[in-house]
Each structure stands twice: as C-alpha cells, then as structure tokens.
Amino acid sequence: MLCIFLVFTMQAQAEPSEADTKALAKATQNPIASLISVPFQNNTNLDYGPDKKTQNTMNIQPVIPMELNDDWNLITRTIMPIVSNPSLTPGGDRETGLGDTTFTAFLSPSKGGDWIWGAGPVVLLPTSSDDQLGADEWGIGPSLVVLTMPGNWVIGNLFSQVWGINEDADNDVSLFTWQYFVNYNLSDGWYLTSAPIMTANWEADRDSQKWTIPVGGGAGKIVHFGKQPVNFQAQGFYNVTAPDYIGDWSLRLQAQFLFPKKK
Numbered sequence: 001m002l003c004i005f006l007v008f009t010m011q012a013q014a015e016p017s018e019a020d021t022k023a024l025a026k027a028t029q030n031p032i033a034s035l036i037s038v039p040f041q042n043n044t045n046l047d048y049g050p051d052k053k054t055q056n057t058m059n060i061q062p063v064i065p066m067e068l069n070d071d072w073n074l075i076t077r078t079i080m081p082i083v084s085n086p087s088l089t090p091g092g093d094r095e096t097g098l099g100d101t102t103f104t105a106f107l108s109p110s111k112g113g114d115w116i117w118g119a120g121p122v123v124l125l126p127t128s129s130d131d132q133l134g135a136d137e138w139g140i141g142p143s144l145v146v147l148t149m150p151g152n153w154v155i156g157n158l159f160s161q162v163w164g165i166n167e168d169a170d171n172d173v174s175l176f177t178w179q180y181f182v183n184y185n186l187s188d189g190w191y192l193t194s195a196p197i198m199t200a201n202w203e204a205d206r207d208s209q210k211w212t213i214p215v216g217g218g219a220g221k222i223v224h225f226g227k228q229p230v231n232f233q234a235q236g237f238y239n240v241t242a243p244d245y246i247g248d249w250s251l252r253l254q255a256q257f258l259f260p261k262k263k
Contacts, residue, residue, distance in 0.1 A: 008238030016224060022152075022187045025222050027069060028231045029154040029183040029193070031145050032075045032108045032118040034065045037231075039256035047247025053086030057099070067110065075106045083133045088245055100136070103161070104143050117146045122160045123172065137173045138165040147181075154183040155210060174202035182217075185210060189222035196237050209243040222258075231256035 016024070041059040047102040048055035061079040068074055081099035086092075103125065106118030122225040128134025139162040147156025148242040158182045163174030194217030204210040218235030233254040241247060 004034050012032065018187065020119050021074045021222050022185055024229060024258065024260060025113065025185050025231070026149055026154050026188055028222070028258065029181065029191070030147060031077070031158055032073070032106050032116065034067070034261070035233070036064055036259040037256050039254055040061060041252065041254040042238040044251045045247060046249045049086040049088050049245050051086060051092045052247065053094070055086060056084040058082040063101065071110055073108050073110045075092070075108060076100070077104045077106075081126075085132050088132070091143055097129050099128050100134035101125040101127045106143065114191060115142070115146065115148050119144045122162055124164075135164070135171060135173050137166045137171055139164045139173045139175075148213050152185040154181070154185070156181055158206045175201040184186070193220055193235065195218055195235065212242045212246060213240045214238060218252075229258040229260070231258060239261050
C-alpha cells in the first residue's frame, strides 16, 4: 500500500497541464528546439543482405542546445550507432559493434518567427569497430533544417551532405541525407508522425543502387514517470526504392528522455 501511495503521490506532484504537454511534444519534433534530450532510436531493417537477415541499428543521439547570446543558439546533435549487421556475402558472419559517429552543429536564431531554421557543419567521425559497420573515413559537409509549427502541426525538412576527406580512392564517401517530418499533435501528449530518412550514396556503382526512399509513419506519446518526461514513438516504413541488399520494410522504435528547462 505504501508503494502504491508513493507512486500516486509522484504522479500528482508531476502532473503537467495539457498545454505544457503539447508544447513539450512540439519541442521534441523540432530538431533545433532549446531542449536537452537523449533519444535512443532503434531501427530494424528486414530482409537485409543476400541471406535476407535482419539488420539492427541502435542510434544514441544526445541533443544539447547552448545559448550563445540574446540572438543566437547553437544546437549540437551527435549520433552514435550500435550496429548489428548480417554479412553482405552469402553464408558470412554477422558483425556487431560501433558504427561511424555523426556530429552536427546548428546555428539558429533564438527568436524564431513563422519559420524556424538552423544551419551548420556535419562531421563524420571514423569510429566504426569493423569495416562492415562503417566507411571508416573522415567526412565533412553542410547541414540545414527548416520548419514551421502552425497550430497542432510541426512540418519541416532536414538536409545534409557529407564528403569524405581521406585520400583512400577505393573508399570514397559522398552521402546525401534528406529527412522530411510531418507531425500532428493530438490531446494527452499523443501525436501522429511521419519522418522517413531518404539517403543517396553518390559513389554507388549504378544509379539503381544510389537511393533509399522509404515512406510511412506512426504515432508517439509523451509519458511522465514522476518528474521525468519521455517521448515514446513507433514508425513503420516501406522502401519505394533501395539498393539490392536492403529489404522492403523497416521499423523504428524510440525512447527519448527529455530535460526541459525548469521554470
């Protein structure tokens, strides 16, 4: 009985208003919001490789905003992937470990209007623990995010292009990424979302192997555990086109720990 009482007491103390929950949900959907968060995003690709196995990537991607002055913010996002890759050759072994890390720093005006934007460099760090898990190349390029948040909607686009800067001609890197995101916020912290990640590997040997274009979406909800808000989300995607070794379907599950500023 004491445990039950304590649980209900914590919930009562931390119960947010509907407006606060909706504002927090919209902030999680804004890649350059002034909100510290730590998402754990798990991506499962089905029928991957010649043996049609499952590939799994857990992205740990902390987002840290910094106030530079009254006019500008700097928002950093680091993506550290833990990858479990089936072999790309028939009958080969699965490899699991750390992939290449991506670091992005967005410079964004602190006073946004109807449109919010951020721009800055994206850096690819060769942190992969095995050649099968990453390009093992340094890379750099530009990144841009633009969004608007009318009413219950959060709609935007995030672009990046990375070029390798090593001199290994056999392992050139030129990777374009485009993520559009469309979110509609409902009551009680629920929302609908579609945020597929489209990529183009410009160094692929054939045009048919360059693009991965998924379509799909899902739903999410802000949940409070005592005073700790967490953003849970699930999305499913179908690949309209993809390289031969990538299957048709993928699933994304995410738990994002949120650390809003105290009022």
